Amino acid sequence: xxxxxxxxxxxxxxxxxxxxxxxxxxxxxxxxxxxxxxxxxxxxxxxxxxxxxxxxxxxxxxxxxxxxxxxxxxxxxxxxxxxxxxxxxxxxxxxxxxxxxxxxxxxxxxxxxxxxxxxxxxxxxxxxxxxxxxxxxxxxxxxxxxxxxxxxxxxxxxxxxxxxxxxxxxxxxxxxxxxxxxxxxxxxxxxxxxxxxxxxxxxxxxxxxxxxxxxxxxxxxxxxxxxxxxxxxxxxxxxxxxxxxxxxxxxxxxxxxxxxxxxxxxxxxxxxxxxxxxxxxxxxxxxxxxxxxxxxxxxxxxxxxxxxxxxxxxxxxxxxxxxxxxxxxxxxxxxxxxxxxxxxxxxxxxxxxxxxxxxxxxxxxxxxxxxxxxxxxxxxxxxxxxxxxxxxxxxxxxxxxxxxxxxxxxxxxxxxxxxxxxxxxxxxxxxxxxxxxxxxxxxxxxxxxxxxxxxxxxxxxxxxxxxxxxxxxxxxxxxxxxxxxxxxxxxxxxxxxxxxxxxxxxxxxxxxxxxxxxxxxxxxxxxxxxxxxxxxxxxxxxxxxxxxxxxxxxxxxxxxxxxxxxxxxxxxxxxxxxxxxxxxxxxxxxxxxxxxxxxxxxxxxxxxxxxxxxxxxxxxxxxxxxxxxxxxxxxxxxxxxxxxxxxxxxxxxxxxxxxxxxxxxxxxxxxxxxxxxxxxxxxxxx
Amino acid sequence: xxxxxxxxxxxxxxxxxxxxxxxxxxxxxxxxxxxxxxxxxxxxxxxxxxxxxxxxxxxxxxxxxxxxxxxxxxxxxxxxxxxxxxxxxxxxxxxxxxxxxxxxxxxxxxxxxxxxxxxxxxxxxxxxxxxxxxxxxxxxxxxxxxxxxxxxxxxxxxxxxxxxxxxxxxxxxxxxxxxxxxxxxxxxxxxxxxxxxxxxxxxxxxxxxxxxxxxxxxxxxxxxxxxxxxxxxxxxxxxxxxxxxxxxxxxxxxxxxxxxxxxxxxxxxxxxxxxxxxxxxxxxxxxxxxxxxxxxxxxxxxxxxxxxxx
Numbered sequence: 001x002x003x004x005x006x007x008x009x010x011x012x013x014x015x016x017x018x019x020x021x022x023x024x025x026x027x028x029x030x031x032x033x034x035x036x037x038x039x040x041x042x043x044x045x046x047x048x049x050x051x052x053x054x055x056x057x058x059x060x061x062x063x064x065x066x067x068x069x070x071x072x073x074x075x076x077x078x079x080x081x082x083x084x085x086x087x088x089x090x091x092x093x094x095x096x097x098x099x100x101x102x103x104x105x106x107x108x109x110x111x112x113x114x115x116x117x118x119x120x121x122x123x124x125x126x127x128x129x130x131x132x133x134x135x136x137x138x139x140x141x142x143x144x145x146x147x148x149x150x151x152x153x154x155x156x157x158x159x160x161x162x163x164x165x166x167x168x169x170x171x172x173x174x175x176x177x178x179x180x181x182x183x184x185x186x187x188x189x190x191x192x193x194x195x196x197x198x199x200x201x202x203x204x205x206x207x208x209x210x211x212x213x214x215x216x217x218x219x220x221x222x223x224x225x226x227x228x229x230x231x232x233x234x235x236x237x238x239x240x241x242x243x244x245x246x247x248x249x250x251x252x253x254x255x256x257x258x259x260x261x262x263x264x265x266x267x268x269x270x271x272x273x274x275x276x277x278x279x280x281x282x283x284x285x286x287x288x289x290x291x292x293x294x295x296x297x298x299x300x301x302x303x304x305x306x307x308x309x310x311x312x313x314x315x316x317x318x319x320x321x322x323x324x325x326x327x328x329x330x331x332x333x334x335x336x337x338x339x340x341x342x343x344x345x346x347x348x349x350x351x352x353x354x355x356x357x358x359x360x361x362x363x364x365x366x367x368x369x370x371x372x373x374x375x376x377x378x379x380x381x382x383x384x385x386x387x388x389x390x391x392x393x394x395x396x397x398x399x400x401x402x403x404x405x406x407x408x409x410x411x412x413x414x415x416x417x418x419x420x421x422x423x424x425x426x427x428x429x430x431x432x433x434x435x436x437x438x439x440x441x442x443x444x445x446x447x448x449x450x451x452x453x454x455x456x457x458x459x460x461x462x463x464x465x466x467x468x469x470x471x472x473x474x475x476x477x478x479x480x481x482x483x484x485x486x487x488x489x490x491x492x493x494x495x496x497x498x499x500x501x502x503x504x505x506x507x508x509x510x511x512x513x514x515x516x517x518x519x520x521x522x523x524x525x526x527x528x529x530x531x532x533x534x535x536x537x538x539x540x541x542x543x544x545x546x547x548x549x550x551x552x553x554x555x556x557x558x559x560x561x562x563x564x565x566x567x568x569x570x571x572x573x574x575x576x577x578x579x580x581x582x583x584x585x586x587x588x589x590x591x592x593x594x595x596x597x598x599x600x601x602x603x604x605x606x607x608x609x610x611x612x613x614x615x616x617x618x619x620x621x622x623x624x625x626x627x628x629x630x631x632x633x634x635x636x637x638x639x640x641x642x643x644x645x646x647x648x649x650x651x652x653x654x655x656x657x658x659x660x661x662x663x664x665x666x667x668x669x670x671x672x673x674x675x676x677x678x679x680x681x682x683x684x685x686x
Numbered sequence: 687x688x689x690x691x692x693x694x695x696x697x698x699x700x701x702x703x704x705x706x707x708x709x710x711x712x713x714x715x716x717x718x719x720x721x722x723x724x725x726x727x728x729x730x731x732x733x734x735x736x737x738x739x740x741x742x743x744x745x746x747x748x749x750x751x752x753x754x755x756x757x758x759x760x761x762x763x764x765x766x767x768x769x770x771x772x773x774x775x776x777x778x779x780x781x782x783x784x785x786x787x788x789x790x791x792x793x794x795x796x797x798x799x800x801x802x803x804x805x806x807x808x809x810x811x812x813x814x815x816x817x818x819x820x821x822x823x824x825x826x827x828x829x830x831x832x833x834x835x836x837x838x839x840x841x842x843x844x845x846x847x848x849x850x851x852x853x854x855x856x857x858x859x860x861x862x863x864x865x866x867x868x869x870x871x872x873x874x875x876x877x878x879x880x881x882x883x884x885x886x887x888x889x890x891x892x893x894x895x896x897x898x899x900x901x902x903x904x905x906x907x908x909x910x911x912x913x914x915x916x917x918x919x920x921x922x923x924x925x926x927x928x929x930x931x932x933x934x935x936x937x938x939x940x941x942x943x944x945x946x947x948x949x950x951x952x953x954x955x956x957x958x959x960x961x962x963x964x965x966x967x968x969x970x971x972x973x974x975x976x977x978x979x980x981x982x983x984x985x986x987x988x989x990x991x992x993x994x995x996x
Binding site: 011014049139150186248281299305309312316317351353354 | 802820846848
């Protein structure tokens with residue numbers, strides 16, 4: 001039972017791709033082996049910045065022999081058919097068996113595929129996997145045509161059993177597999193050979209490479225935590241950063257440094273952003289004050305001076321970045337204290353938002369006007385909402401956001417506070433961009449909600465007016481996200497409004513119906529994620545008040561619940577039966593049977609009962625709908641199930657007697673009319 | 687590793703001289719800057735055009751680079767509207783390109799035993815040149831000191847063979863090596879020279895002058911016209927038949943056409959600094975420059991240097 005060890009040694013693999021690549025390597029190689037008949041006991045894959053490694057234990061030494069029997073043509077079939085069969089099987093006529101079959105005598109071929117040694121199969125599978133590896137982005141180098149994530153330098157591929165290790169005979173684009181690898185780029189660059197996975201992992205560790213990404217991450221976290229703890233501080237947890245940093249080093253050496261007293265009064269978001277985005281530093285916080293006081297950086301090597309030079313260099317880079325940040329922060333604060341946030345926003349007049357939609361300044365004026373209109377719907381004070389709208393984009397003109405675009409909104413909040421705004425205005429600066437995606441929080445403060453809605457509706461109506469709508473995969477202005485944002489803001493804050501009327505107050509010239517249809521599409525996607533079927537939503541979109549999303553969703557939720565009940569499902573079937581018969585007959589006759597049925601013409605007891613049931617249901621449905629109590633309306637509708645079923649059991653609609661027939665069609669029309677008041681059941685599938 | 691770490695250089699120019707010497711020793715043709723305004727060393731025809739076609743190539747050179755929007759009137763410690771890049775292009779990319787690169791750091795006095803060098807993912811793309819490649823930004827103790835790229839496509843053409851490209855931001859690198867915090871304070875020549883000059887002595891005034899011109903004075907109407915002229919001239923040059931009626935020789939004018947592409951690209955950068963280009967127009971302008979770059983690349987591969995005969 002040999003073990004396989006494979007290592008693909010390359011130039012530095014992007015950190016974000018390593019874990020996935022290791023998993024892909026394991027899945028693809030083991031799948032390939034199994035498909036070729038080589039089963040195995042276990043497999044584990046690893047990644048470092050410079051290598052992907054895979055260990056497969058307990059492989060079969062060779063694939064089992066496979067016997068296959070294939071049925072050929074009949075003995076009396078034309079010669080051509082036999083020739084084809086012989087070609088396909090690679091046999092001669094005298095090697096075939098002849099057996100009796102239902103249809104007569106038939107040729108059979110017994111094909112035996114002998115087992116193959118593991119090394120041969122491994123060589124084929126590894127070559128296939130390397131040549132077709134699913135890197136998110138891959139490249140060529142030098143004069144070769146092989147693609148890999150970065151230049152591939154060597155392949156280690158050995159099979160080890162009790163007799164020892166054997167190098168697999170494999171060559172890909174001039175790279176011949178061997179049993180050799182190299183250690184850490186700087187600390188132990190020489191090559192060495194290995195005999196099995198344990199030997200490989202142990203020798204790598206001696207050569208200053210920790211093979212396991214998890215082990216590197218654990219090491220970093222424990223070291224960082226201990227260093228911070230020793231000084232009464234805590235490391236700000238950041239799993240994504242930890243994984244990334246573990247993918248940047250083969251031999252992690254954790255170093256902690258001071259931020260410098262001059263920078264401690266910067267907002268923590270500024271410190272964290274600057275350190276994380278640019279330097280991949282962890283932030284170290286004083287738990288008593290919440291202030292970020294130190295940083296942790298992870299080097300890729302030990303040095304004779306215990307990292308002093310490295311730390312000094314990192315200090316310097318950080319100090320340069322933070323000096324910039326402090327300079328921006330102080331300039332910005334001075335600006336807002338002198339000329340206020342509206343003064344800061346003045347520069348937006350000359351920033352083009354879109355050549356057809358004017359400047360950012362124009363946009364702010366529109367958002368401000370729109371915010372005034374939306375404020376009462378959300379329960380915000382119109383003046384306050386307009387004030388917020390005038391300043392929420394001001395920080396785009398700040399030096400800090402110019403340097404750190406990811407701080408937009410957050411800086412707005414700080415600067416709004418510094419400029420003396422309150423009552424939810426600073427929060428609106430930060431929150432009016434939200435929600436940024438399906439997973440992002442939705443703001444709840446009335447001013448924030450108002451401006452967030454006004455901002456997005458201005459965008460949507462604007463781009464609709466100039467006919468720059470998303471098409472297919474193209475949505476350069478993220479309008480789908482904006483529409484989803486409006487949907488979530490309204491639903492999660494239960495904002496009642498007729499969107500069509502709001503659209504009219506947005507950018508002039510937008511086709512409000514078309515925009516509403518776009519919202520309905522986004523709503524379908526959103527509700528599908530919440531588990532509501534698209535046909536259920538369609539059945540509700542067809543109803544009056546469909547531009548009030550809260551109402552629309554309440555109706556859809558009630559309908560979804562209703563359809564899950566027996567009554568709901570059967571009533572829908574009954575409704576459809578009534579509707580189908582009626583639609584067919586109306587088409588044939590060229591009339592609409594909307595004259596109202598006459599109860600006096602009812603014959604069977606079931607028919608009479610249906611008259612009564614419809615009256616009763618209608619009497620309950622109308623007030624329920626008026627009170628927006630969809631559950632009650634649907635429960636009233638559910639009571640029609642039994643009478644409708646009974647009616648169809650007992651009565652022939654298309655009676656010989658034309659008077660009776662017409663009366664019954666008018667009765668079906670009433671069923672349709674009453675049900676359609678609740679939801680458009682015609683849209684329900686199945 | 688390419689060489690032993692040397693003593694630290696003492697001036698900006700010594701950093702440059704050492705890089706010139708090092709890459710010259712590695713077999714690169716040490717070329718001179720291109721005599722036009724460009725945004726980056728990549729624009730030099732020794733990189734853009736020579737990365738195309740099948741013929742081998744190795745060049746290294748300093749390229750003054752202009753980024754009008756980065757002007758700060760000479761006040762910012764790190765930002766300049768005019769700065770220097772050191773550019774290396776080797777085709778095909780040698781197998782030991784990373785080691786050669788690390789050797790260049792040692793040549794300018796960075797001791798590999800004391801510093802932390804990291805290759806951090808950074809894919810390079812130049813929408814104006816229709817070019818992209820994969821590689822890294824190289825960090826030294828957390829500071830980006832170079833861009834390291836394997837060109838995959840230039841001017842819309844797949845690169846075969848692939849060129850390896852290095853770009854060093856010279857001011858930043860030299861400031862790091864020399865331990866200087868403000869670029870204007872960096873010794874330009876030897877501090878013990880009879881007339882010691884700082885970077886500020888040489889460039890502070892020009893930074894101020896150009897910042898003002900770039901941001902506020904450049905005549906946008908004229909620039910827009912120049913852009914269109916360059917665009918038209920590029921197309922006109924390439925529309926000329928390959929055979930020269932005077933000499934009877936086949937002369938495809940890829941380089942003169944490419945000069946117009948460079949010109950258009952720089953004028954676009956100036957217009958951008960003047961703030962007269964909107965977000966949507968931006969894409970359109972970039973597309974227009976890219977179209978020129980592609981035409982020039984198409985023409986270059988029809989020349990001998992572009993590997994036509996090979």
